[in-house]
Amino acid sequence: MTEVKKDKTTIVLFSGDLDKAIAAYIIANGAAAYDHEVTIFHTFWGLNTLRKDEQVPVKKGMLEKMFGKMMPRGTNKLGLSKMHMAGMGPKMIKKVMKKHNVQSLPDLVEMAQEQGVNLVACTMTMDLLGLQKEELLDDIDYAGVAAYLGEANEGKVNLFI
Amino acid sequence: MTEVKKDKTTIVLFSGDLDKAIAAYIIANGAAAYDHEVTIFHTFWGLNTLRKDEQVPVKKGMLEKMFGKMMPRGTNKLGLSKMHMAGMGPKMIKKVMKKHNVQSLPDLVEMAQEQGVNLVACTMTMDLLGLQKEELLDDIDYAGVAAYLGEANEGKVNLFI
Amino acid sequence: MTEVKKDKTTIVLFSGDLDKAIAAYIIANGAAAYDHEVTIFHTFWGLNTLRKDEQVPVKKGMLEKMFGKMMPRGTNKLGLSKMHMAGMGPKMIKKVMKKHNVQSLPDLVEMAQEQGVNLVACTMTMDLLGLQKEELLDDIDYAGVAAYLGEANEGKVNLFI
Numbered sequence: 001m002t003e004v005k006k007d008k009t010t011i012v013l014f015s016g017d018l019d020k021a022i023a024a025y026i027i028a029n030g031a032a033a034y035d036h037e038v039t040i041f042h043t044f045w046g047l048n049t050l051r052k053d054e055q056v057p058v059k060k061g062m063l064e065k066m067f068g069k070m071m072p073r074g075t076n077k078l079g080l081s082k083m084h085m086a087g088m089g090p091k092m093i094k095k096v097m098k099k100h101n102v103q104s105l106p107d108l109v110e111m112a113q114e115q116g117v118n119l120v121a122c123t124m125t126m127d128l129l130g131l132q133k134e135e136l137l138d139d140i141d142y143a144g145v146a147a148y149l150g151e152a153n154e155g156k157v158n159l160f161i
Numbered sequence: 162m163t164e165v166k167k168d169k170t171t172i173v174l175f176s177g178d179l180d181k182a183i184a185a186y187i188i189a190n191g192a193a194a195y196d197h198e199v200t201i202f203h204t205f206w207g208l209n210t211l212r213k214d215e216q217v218p219v220k221k222g223m224l225e226k227m228f229g230k231m232m233p234r235g236t237n238k239l240g241l242s243k244m245h246m247a248g249m250g251p252k253m254i255k256k257v258m259k260k261h262n263v264q265s266l267p268d269l270v271e272m273a274q275e276q277g278v279n280l281v282a283c284t285m286t287m288d289l290l291g292l293q294k295e296e297l298l299d300d301i302d303y304a305g306v307a308a309y310l311g312e313a314n315e316g317k318v319n320l321f322i
Numbered sequence: 323m324t325e326v327k328k329d330k331t332t333i334v335l336f337s338g339d340l341d342k343a344i345a346a347y348i349i350a351n352g353a354a355a356y357d358h359e360v361t362i363f364h365t366f367w368g369l370n371t372l373r374k375d376e377q378v379p380v381k382k383g384m385l386e387k388m389f390g391k392m393m394p395r396g397t398n399k400l401g402l403s404k405m406h407m408a409g410m411g412p413k414m415i416k417k418v419m420k421k422h423n424v425q426s427l428p429d430l431v432e433m434a435q436e437q438g439v440n441l442v443a444c445t446m447t448m449d450l451l452g453l454q455k456e457e458l459l460d461d462i463d464y465a466g467v468a469a470y471l472g473e474a475n476e477g478k479v480n481l482f483i
Binding site for chain 2: 478480
């Protein structure tokens with residue numbers, strides 16, 4: 001989207017698991033530090049990473065309301081893919097991350113935005129899950145699978161997480 | 162397999178989750194619409210997407226019979242990776258997909274076949290899980306990891322889902 | 323790391339599931355047989371594949387001890403991503419793998435080492451989970467995300483599993 005000759009890295013973030021989102025953002029921030037042009041395409045449960053912490057009043061249909069209620073709102077609410085242990089796992093991970101000076105997911109997302117990582121919300125799954133732009137972080141992009149494929153086709157590293 | 166100069170996209174579909182299979186087929190159909198040469202290599206639980214809906218009488222060993230019974234038969238029986246909720250999640254997703262005019266998984270698979278997406282069943286995991294050709298969709302290919310790697314090595318976008 | 327002109331394949335093994343680890347190592351060994359230069363970057367739960375079977379006495383903090391206890395030690399203890407069924411699933415998979423002459427995961431790891439596949443443990447997640455070098459297999463490498471990205475940027479096939 002910006003310069004022409006930078007190496008490109010793309011990540012489809014499909015998962016809504018805290019640990020996978022952390023891995024995705026660490027890779028993305030690393031690639032951005034390497035001066036790659038980086039795109040994270042958030043689809044399905046990966047959209048939860050982009051949700052604002054607070055509830056945003058929007059009008060929704062019944063099904064969309066149910067999905068909205070059941071899905072975690074924002075980076076602080078995500079669970080782990082393994083050892084979730086009724087919420088104890090995420091707390092432990094957050095604790096050890098702090099202890100070892102690893103950035104938390106909200107910090108990783110903020111850093112990604114500062115480094116110019118292209119955060120994209122998949123419009124088709126926003127529709128499906130009934131998520132509206134007001135509910136997601138500011139300064140992100142909106143696109144469909146065609147735009148993702150355009151980027152990925154020029155990417156040197158393309159991951160599905 | 163066909164022309165020489167087309168861009169290639171390959172997907173390993175390992176997962177047997179409905180949502181992941183939908184994501185895989187949406188990406189595959191998008192890439193095919195872009196005139197990429199697309200291969201989906203179905204391995205492990207991803208083979209369930211290729212199973213026929215109806216039971217097909219074949220001779221199997223005991224272990225293979227057990228796997229066959231426990232695994233979902235075809236695209237209509239797959240569960241979700243998140244919020245499965247005793248089967249309610251898949252129903253909700255199917256409902257919202259219909260409401261928003263997103264194709265169902267069986268339709269996505271059919272469209273992939275019409276667009277010439279190369280649907281491949283991993284012969285090694287067919288052996289392991291005791292699946293036989295009669296139980297899988299018609300007009301698909303059969304190959305092993307070597308054939309997959311040959312394709313992927315020329316692919317511009319290679320994903321593991 | 324060795325010759326200059328070989329095709330490169332990289333795999334991020336994030337998952338601690340037996341079936342996914344098997345898939346990763348089958349792809350890696352296939353690529354190595356094709357004379358690719360192959361790197362498996364083990365991060366998060368993927369590190370469990372590299373753990374030694376036996377308990378290794380090391381000094382740890384409380385949180386790290388808890389993670390160490392809860393996580394499976396080595397390839398023989400991993401569960402399945404689907405149909406774990408209180409441990410019955412892994413047993414069945416191992417049985418059918420043996421029956422069909424597919425190598426077990428420990429054998430696949432050993433073969434990878436013999437073929438010169440570059441097994442890398444992610445130092446950041448080792449820190450997080452409190453894993454120490456003494457607890458992991460011999461003759462592996464240690465690196466961070468920057469080294470992974472350096473490899474992947476030259477890779478033709480890059481997968482996240």
